[in-house]
Amino acid sequence: MIHTTARWLGLLSQFSRLQVSRLWLAEARLKGAQVASSVQFWGRPIISVAPDSHLILDPGVTVSSATRSAVLGCFQPSVLRTMAPAAELVLARNVGLTAAVLCAGLSIRIGENTLLGAGVMIFDNDFHAPEGGSGWRDEHRSNARPVVIGRGVFIGTRALVLKGVTIGDRAIVGAGAVVTKDVPSGHLAVGNPARILAPKS
Numbered sequence: 001m002i003h004t005t006a007r008w009l010g011l012l013s014q015f016s017r018l019q020v021s022r023l024w025l026a027e028a029r030l031k032g033a034q035v036a037s038s039v040q041f042w043g044r045p046i047i048s049v050a051p052d053s054h055l056i057l058d059p060g061v062t063v064s065s066a067t068r069s070a071v072l073g074c075f076q077p078s079v080l081r082t083m084a085p086a087a088e089l090v091l092a093r094n095v096g097l098t099a100a101v102l103c104a105g106l107s108i109r110i111g112e113n114t115l116l117g118a119g120v121m122i123f124d125n126d127f128h129a130p131e132g133g134s135g136w137r138d139e140h141r142s143n144a145r146p147v148v149i150g151r152g153v154f155i156g157t158r159a160l161v162l163k164g165v166t167i168g169d170r171a172i173v174g175a176g177a178v179v180t181k182d183v184p185s186g187h188l189a190v191g192n193p194a195r196i197l198a199p200k201s
Contacts, residue, residue, distance in 0.1 A: 033057065033080075042066050045078040053082035053089075053104075058112075060094035076119075079103070083125070083140035092151075103127075104147075105140030111151035111169065119158040122147055126163070150185065 024041040032049035036059040043066025049055045057063075065077035079101040082089050089104040091097075097116035102108055105125035116122075125144035131137040145164035149155075153167055156175035167173065168185030178192040188197040 048081045050082045050084050052085040053087040055082050056090045058093045061091045062096045064098040106144035107146035110149045113151055114149055114153040116155045117157035120155050122161040124163045
């Protein structure tokens with residue numbers, strides 16, 4: 001009896017989360033994101049779309065932000081931002097991410113069926129540039145270089161992918177890796193800074 005009750009409560013909770021997800025989808029569209037109807041938001045992500053930029057979520061994308069929405073939990077909401085005019089952030093079909101941060105000043109494109117583990121961060125820019133003798137100014141475009149992540153890639157929890165990096169299809173990025181150079185298709189990137197390892201034959 002207890003097991004049956006718990007099961008029904010779980011199903012009811014899941015149904016409720018799906019209804020709330022529709023609210024977050026509507027909010028994303030109001031902010032200017034192009035979001036397919038089958039996209040699912042588990043919890044409320046942080047989304048901002050710069051004027052004349054493109055934030056596109058293709059069918060089947062899943063964005064987890066709620067604390068209990070993933071095995072590792074979400075210590076923060078997922079963050080999806082385009083930060084300058086003409087920037088693009090594109091998540092292809094069936095991309096999944098958990099508590100991830102993606103900030104595009106120029107271009108971040110993620111291929112279909114790619115998974116981003118909890119806390120992954122992907123940036124195509126440095127966010128700031130030197131100004132004067134010791135100051136800094138916000139800068140998202142002039143120092144940006146595009147990031148391209150292929151199809152069927154897995155990026156482990158708390159990995160960091162920096163500007164100008166291309167990751168080939170079916171590559172794996174290990175947990176906590178800091179990726180500053182390209183990762184060929186089917187290869188493994190581990191460590192800080194990441195070392196590229198060939199697949200085992």
